[in-house]
Amino acid sequence: MKSNKILNILIAVIAIIGAFLFIRIFMEDVDTLKVDGDLQNKVISPIIYFSTILFYAAVVIAIVLSLWNLIRNPQNLKKTLLGIGVLGVVLIVAYFMSDTQAVLDTQGEVLPGGEEGSTTNKWVGTGIIYSIILGAIASLFFVYDLVKGLIKS
Known part of the structure; x- marks a missing residue:
């Protein structure tokens, strides 16, 4: 109190x-x-x-x-480390799926800092693909939970 x-x-x-x-x-x-x-x-x-x-x-x-x-709570520690490991694996997959193509503006000119082969391009692409993968996984779990709830009703 x-x-x-x-x-x-x-x-x-x-x-x-x-x-x-x-x-x-x-x-x-x-x-x-x-x-x-x-x-x-x-x-x-x-x-x-x-x-x-x-x-x-x-x-x-x-x-x-x-x-x-x-x-x-050591049990939570194990679960957390497992979750971080899975996220790390997904990040590595996203990194290898991303590319380093040049970033162009609407006139087709390369933006400053967006040159082909740039590490910034690689990490931005990684972030986009990482988000897409996690969004897809979340969507699958959402649909699974929805179907499971409909079957129980």
């Missing part, structure tokens, strides 16, 4: 700080805010820094708690 109170207080403090920073933006003249760089730094930068800090804190907390849970 005590940790719940602390969490609620922490959430309230974060909300109050965010509201204060947000209200500061609306207290300024819109036209002046658009053109005055010093005013933008004074008013907008703090809320951006605050949001960035909250984002990084959320990421770190999520990773730490996930790792802590994996360490405490």
Whole structure:
């Protein structure tokens, strides 16, 4: 119960700080805010820094708690490592399926950085194929689950 109170207080403090920073933006003249760089730094930068800090804190907390849970429960660790291994195999398959052809714009000219043989092209192609493979697998499981649900009904 005590940790719940602390969490609620922490959430309230974060909300109050965010509201204060947000209200500061609306207290300024819109036209002046658009053109005055010093005013933008004074008013907008703090809320951006605050949001960035909250984002990084959320990421770190999520990773730490996930790792802590994996360490405490070895069965989940085995399943997680198996899942990561399968994703790694799918990534390797996608990498070998991708190509390094030149990337062209609408006029048929090669885009800067999109030259044939570029590693960027290879990894972008890998990401696209990886997404397609995972999407296809997810679709198959969705259809399987749908059919299984219809048969049970």
